[in-house]
Amino acid sequence: MKAGSFEWHPARSADEAVALLAEYAPQDGRVIAGGQSLVPSMALRLAFPSHLIDINGVEEFSRVRVEGGDLVIGACVRHAAFHAPVEPGPLGRLLTQVVHNIAHYPIRQRGTFCGSLANADPASEWCLVAATLGARMVARSVRGERVIEASEWFQGIMTTALEEDELLAEVRLPLLPAGSRAGFYEFSRRAGDYALAMALVAWRDDGGTMREVRIGTGSVEVQPRRITVAEALLEGRVASPDAIAAAAAAVSADVDPLEDIHTTADYRRDLVGTAVRRAYAQAGD
Amino acid sequence: MSDHGPSSLKHGERHNGDVNPRRKFVGQRVTRLEDPPLVTGRGTYVGNLNFPHQLHMRVVRSTYANAIIRSIDTSAALAHPGCRGVWTGADVADIPPITFRPTSIQGLEPYRQYILARDRVRYVGEPIAVVFADDPYVAEDIADLVTMDGEALPVILSADTAPGEFAPGLSTEALVLRKNFGDIESALSSAFKVVEVDVQVGRHSGVPMENRGALARIDHSRDVLECYGQGKRPHAHRDAVATLIGRSPASMHFYEGHIGGGFGVRGEIYPEDVLTCLAAQRFDRPVKWVEDRRENLLACNHSREQRHVVRGAFDKDGRLLGIDAKLWHDQGAYVRTHGARVPDMAMGTLIGAYHVPSYRTVGYVRMTNKTPAATYRSPGRFESTYACERLMDAAAEQFGLSRIEIRRRNLIPKEAYPYARAMEILDHAVELDSGDFAGLLEKTLVDIRWDELQAQVAARRAKGELVGVGMGFFMEKGGLGPVDGAKVTVDTKGKVQVITGASSIGQGVETVMAQIAADALGVEYRDVKVIHGRTDVLEYGIGSHASRATVMTGGATRMAALNVRRKALEFASRHLVEAPVEMLDIVDGQVVRIDRPGEPGIPIGKVAAALAPSPATVEFGNPGLTAEGWFETAGMTHPYGIHTALVKVDPDTGETKVERFHVAYDIGCAINPMLVEGQIVGGVAQGLGGALFEEFVYDERGEPLSVTFADYLMPTANEMPPVDVLLTEDAPSPNNALGMKGAGEAGITGVGAAIAAAIDDAIGIPNAITRLPVTPQRLKALLKQRGAVPA
Amino acid sequence: MASKMAITLNVNGTEHEIRVEPRKTLSDALRGECGLTGTNVGCEHGVCGACTVLMDGAPVRSCLMFAVQAQGRELRTVEGLAASSKDGGKLHALQQAFIDNHALQCGFCTSGFLMLAAGTLEQQPDIDDESLREVLSSNLCRCTGYQNILRAVRQVRDAGQGGAR
Incomplete structure (x- = not known):
């Protein structure tokens, strides 16, 4: 499990970095920052960049x-x-x-x-x-x-x-405006694993009424997104358990979950509803 | 090896008949002799070893799960400037398939694996070629250039579906094993109730933190092929590998160094070990092979995958009349070194700790297109204990008895030991040597404060929490004989060397042997150096597996140390001290007179110096303060225990959180309780892995999906509950002088059973859990299906 | 194949002038070119943590960096924990606690756990139990079941000896 060969190009400034990228991107060049996803995929030989433009030395x-x-x-x-x-x-x-x-x-x-x-x-x-x-x-x-x-x-x-x-x-x-509340919850098999579903909720508390409600999900679909139908259910409402349960149900109904050999769409659909409810509970703490 | 142990210490001697009852170190929680180099980064794991001018070997593995090999193209690899060689099956056509251990079970030979595939591949990961280079990075580059063209065949991925063809005219059902005693038919027909369970254990395995590796070279000064990195059964495997590559065993030696975990999987004879040795011989250069983690998860032995259908015939009081059990064993693509040991053991141990008047069991050993399976810590017993305990839990439910009461009624009574069963396990007649299971149960209930625990659980349930308790009772086996030897030598500084044939795979064998030798001889344990895993310093050795090192090698070490002691005292009596031998003892490394306490003694180093070769010492017997010892036993030891788990289930996510875990274990005699507890807690962690997290999953084409540590989920510190251990010594083994029974497997055997029972209890659905591991996805689906949560 | 580069690695206060291909991981360079084999490699994809070393005081996975990236940084490995033998070789408090609490069996994960714990206790000498468990769940051990590792690290924290020999 050793990476394939590449040329290493450390950049000292942002300008140098983009110049190197312009030169090497067409030759399978890639940027490396922390490398905590890129290096494992190179080790597994799933990624074979020929050039790495290293931006760790760019102060700004x-x-x-x-x-x-x-x-x-x-x-x-x-x-x-x-x-x-x-x-x-x-x-x-x-x-x-x-x-x-x-x-x-x-x-x-x-x-x-x-x-x-x-x-x-x-x-x-x-x-x-x-x-x-x-x-x-x-x-x-x-x-x-x-x-x-x-x-x-x-x-x-x-x-x-x-x-x-x-x-x-x-x-x-x-920045979240003053009076904002936000909560996050994810469920994963073990600490530190990729989540099977996650949710982020945020709103501005307007004397007990929820304004500018945001509900986002991740690890459920091909990309994270806001679930606007669920947000609409809470906009201008008081954050009651029933209202939140309804929003969570709306999220479950709206998503188009990824499936894999372990995880059915049905499971993820349930789980994301739970994640939404728990994210609200977190925000309430 | 001429010196035999004192005849009074042969098999059958009771522990209280010990001629040397001194216990200064035995039984103490002394720190390990192994640790100083390991905490300072001085380990000698094979990856840390190098020889000048070595080649690096890299294996090219099949990407087909089942295919006929049309061709393997090595041209691009050979054209690489760094390539020092490429072999395919054709290049090693003279090497026979890898042998398995002697067994009376017939018919497995056609299912053995060649070191490189010939005309067929049967699992993803099967070695199809090896390449050699001066650098491991370059070796991997070259390996990527080797390609195979195959004709894909349908895959078989389960053992409980119809068998197919392994090879033309040869079924994938390699074997049907049977064991019987008593009259099961009449038990079934006369039973008040017949209770049945149908349960499965998922495929998982030992997965040590160190990947496998080997480093081989020829030392021309001795014409010896040396191989570093093997640990488990150095002597037997040396003999086997030497035979495979056409050397005489005496011209080949194994050196294990440090081994980063064994667990049954490390140190088997794998194709890669043979290839490394063969390459060192053919290239006449040192050859190093270290696999990567993906290879380890693809190619190192898997284990555990079995389905059990168990029927218990019970009388009206819930007492067992008989058990009728079938199992389907997923052997994977080939039969490896262990032969049919796992299903044989599962079948032999399934009835566990219970008095079962009649028993019939059939095991279908079937080949599939997955990684070959073999032994993993508590082989067969993790699976069979889970199956039997699922049956007992089901019976409790059907009889309206508590899960404890049903077991109380069926445990083998203390008075019945030694308890024989009219069948064999691994070609050995079964006789459970000693036990008091009911006594251990009562101690367990006290230690876990059973009534209080039940009240707490009830109170939490009343508040809506899904919490539950489950137990797993198990009968282990250890100390597999028949014979082991050791050699003890005292040098002129008074330092003691013990040469054993055991393997040190992290379990603390050096410390334990030092404790035993120190007490037998009369020295400080830190003055004892234990040599292990080397075929060049001891002619024979059993290695470390099946929880046997402490019992067998410990027995031999003790014999040898007692022989040295006797020799030192006899020589001192004749030449150094004017006193009869009965008046002498060795205390803290000094030969002293019993009748003159406080008088300065003679350091045993001086005795050793006096025993240097001379006419007097030759006349005395043989020079040197050294002796061998042999330990023999006819029977295995049978330690036993109870696992108790407290779990909480999250009905929304399906997650099971283990809140507490308790292990009660009668070990007979704990040489070092700290190390025993370490073995047990570590075993629990692995058991929780198999019960809740770990599984080698394949897709429908036979593509393995659990090939990184992001996909094969081993418990971390975060998933581990606090584990409490209750060690008892109520039933010492009559088969050895110290009463030892073995410690390696007790932590893992009952985990699957206890976790399944605890989850049933938590969700309030009896016998809900029929498949391990219990993943959140599966448990959530089960809860929905059973209507326990909204669909 | 990319040509080798001459680089200098500062490990445990010693400068190692080595030549490596850019693709060589820091863990492989430490083990091979620097001869410091105490840093073990267990997975090479950043999950097991056996290769954990300290870089400028922070615990990092040395398999997830290339050696060329570690120039100019201060690296510490398990070999640098105890006092040097000419200074008496006294063990670091964590090393001694691992022995005393039987926090290792096969020893393969031990270097990584020691460096993870050392870096963490230096950064957060008063880390609470829950956070400590979260941090120690970063690395895998297959032998001990973690209980004794947690105990050993807590003991050192409680004694305020996180940075001590």
Whole structure:
């Protein structure tokens, strides 16, 4: 289980990185950040990049900052950065809650937020966060920079709107407004495993009434997404157990679950309803 | 090996008749001698060893589950500049298929595996070629260039469907095993109730943390082929591999070094071990092979996959009149070293701890297009205990008795031991040596505070929680004989070397042997160095499997140490101290006079020095403070135990969380309770894996789906409950002087049974669990199907 | 095949000047080129944790990095835990606790657990039991059932000896 040969190109700046990518992407070149998904797939010889453009040495990519109402997460910000809240509001707290579900402690020291977004695994927690909270992805190339909405970003299992010569330079996550509540729940076979289903819920609490309701699911379909029919059931309502159960049922009915030899669509459909209910319970804590 | 043990210590001697009752280290929780190199990164696992100018071997494996080989194209591989050689089946056509251990069971020969496939492949992962290079990365590059063109054949993926053709004219039903005693027909016809269960255990296995590996070279100074990395049965396997590659056994030696876990799967004779040795011989260069994890999960022995249909004939009081049991054993693609040991053992042990007047069992041993299966810790017994205990739980339900009461009525009474059964297991007559199962049950109920536990469970259920308790009773077996030897030598510094034929696979054999030798001889256990797993220093050895090392090798070590002690005292009495031998003892490494406490003794190193070759020492007998010892036993030992699990089921997800686990175990004699508990807790973890998490899954084309650690789910620290162990020594074995019974398997045997029973109890549906592992997906489906949760 | 690169790895305070192909994992380079075979390799796909080492103080899987990526970083392996033999060879508190609590059997996972625990206790000396269990669930052990590993690490934490020899 040894990777195939490749040429290694360490980049020292974002400009150098995109220049290298422009040169090598057409020759099977790929970006490596944390590598916690890429290196295993290379070891299993499922991926054979001929060139790796290593962005770990790009100083500006390691920053996380708040800017214009967004939390801006650079390309090499590690999962472990979120072990403590990166901003004092509800988003910071939510990300800290979510990060403990991502793989294991040593993996989180190395893997990156943006890497998860670029990899777009259906079971990625960060992808669910991005899809549910409406993140914007900043893609950079020698041609310039463009911003991609979450609704456009995910294009199926491990597929994104990123072009071959583009690098995901940063992700902009909108801060949750004051008074927001958010909860997350996932079910996996063992601690640290890929989830069989997960849900993220968020809303603004307006004197007991739920506003700007967001319900997202991950690990259920080919990509994470918001379940708008369920959100509509809660918008402007009081968060009662019955209302939440109805929303959970609407989620179960709306999803088109992935199946595998272990897991039927029926099981995932049930499970995602449970995940929604438990995510609400988490948010209520 | 001339010195025989004192004749008074032969088989049958009771533990209280011990001539040397000293117990300074035996029974103590001393820390392990094995640990210092392992915690400092000085392990000698085979992957850490290298010889100059070595070649790296990489195996090319079949991607077909069942196919006729049309051709194997090696041209691209051979054209690679780093390629030092490629072999296919044609290149090793002179090597016969891999042998299995001697057995009276006939008819398995046609199902043996060649070291490289010839005209047919029968599982994904079967070796079809090997390539050689100077670097393991390059070897993998080259292996990827070898391609096979095959004509795919239909696959057979289960043992309980109609057999097919293994080869032209040869059925995939390799064997039908039968065992019987008593009159089962009249038991069934006269029974008050006949209770039936139909249960399955999923395919899983030992999966040690270290992958398999081998490193072989020829030492021309001795004309010996050395092989590093084997651990389990070094002597027997050396002989077998030597024969396969055409060497005399004396010109080949195995050295095990450190082994990263055994569990029954490591150290069998695999095609890769033979290929590595053969390559070292043919290339006349050192050859190293270390598999990767994917290969390990594809090609190292699988185990456990069996379906049991068990019928119990009970009288009106719920007492067993007889058991009628069938099993279907999924052997995988080939019969490996163990032959039909697993189903034979399952059939022989299924009736467990119960008095069963009549028994009839049939085992269908069938070949499938999956990885070959063989022994895994508690082979056959994990499966049979689960099947039998499912029957007892079903009977409890049908008779309206508690699950404990039904067992109380059927346990073999203490007075009935030794308890013979009119059948054989592994060609040995069955005689359970000693036991007090009812006594262990009562101690268990006290230790787990049964009444309190039941009250807690009832209170939580009243609040809507799905919690439950289950038990698994098991009769183990250990100490498989018949004979083992050891050699003990004291050097001139007073340090003791024990040479054994055991294998050290992580279980603590060095420490345990040192404790036994130290007490028998009269020295500090830290002064004892234990050599194991080397064929060059001891002519014979049984290795480590079947929980036998402590009993057999321990027995031999004790004999040898007693012989050394006797020799030291006799020599001292004649030449060094003016005292009759009866007045001498060895205490803390000094020969002392019993009648003069406090008087300085003679260090045994000095005795050893005095025994250096000289006319006097030759005249005395033979020079050197050294002796051999042999231990023989006719019977196996039968430790026994009870597992109790407390579980909670999540009705929404189907998840089972194990909250507590308890193991009560009568070991006869615990040489080192800390190590025994370690064996047990580790066994529980593996058992929970098989009960809840681990399964080798195949798709309908025979493609294995559990080939990474992200797919083959072993428990982590997070899934492990607290485990409490109650060790008792109420029924020491009469078959050896210390009463030992073996410790290796007690942690795992009853786990499947206890977990299944606990889940039944938690969900309130008797006999709901019929298949292991109980995954959340399966349990949720079951709950919906039975109407326990909304559909 | 890509040509080999000359790199320097700083491991346990010693500079190792080695030549490796870019594809060589850090674990293989430590074991082969640096001769530090205490770091074991159990799965090569980042799940088992046997190869865990410390990089700039953080526990990482050395099989999920390429050696070329570790230049300029401070690496620590199990060989660097105890005092050197010329300094008396005293074991690190975790090593001693693993022996005392019978927290190892075959020893193959032990280096990885020691480095995981060492890095964690250095970063979080007061880590609570639940978080510690979560962290230690990162690595697999097939022999011990984890109970004694947890006990050993808790003992060292409780004694405030996470960084001590």
